[in-house]
Amino acid sequence: MVFLKIYHQIDDYPTFWLYLSVPLLALVHDTYFYWIHRFLHLKSVFKHGHRVHHLSRIPTPWTAYSFSPFEAVLMAFFVPFYSFISRYTI
Numbered sequence: 001m002v003f004l005k006i007y008h009q010i011d012d013y014p015t016f017w018l019y020l021s022v023p024l025l026a027l028v029h030d031t032y033f034y035w036i037h038r039f040l041h042l043k044s045v046f047k048h049g050h051r052v053h054h055l056s057r058i059p060t061p062w063t064a065y066s067f068s069p070f071e072a073v074l075m076a077f078f079v080p081f082y083s084f085i086s087r088y089t090i
């Protein structure tokens, strides 16, 4: 049984889907990021799961990658999460 939906041929879906899927992906990712970020700011999670990121005071290209392994796992989980929900919704 296939749990993830990834297609490899661009003509597997109509052309409009290519143009619609990009903003849809951005919308779903922003929503995912928003709720994950709110979760990381819970008092019981912040100290061990997100504090490292907020210790970066001066914005540099590396600041975006300044986070704990726990937060990295949550962020990396988006791709299988999106592929999984796509399997059952699109």
Ligand SMILES: [Zn+2]
Pocket: 037, 040, 041, 050, 054
């Ligand atoms: Zn934060």
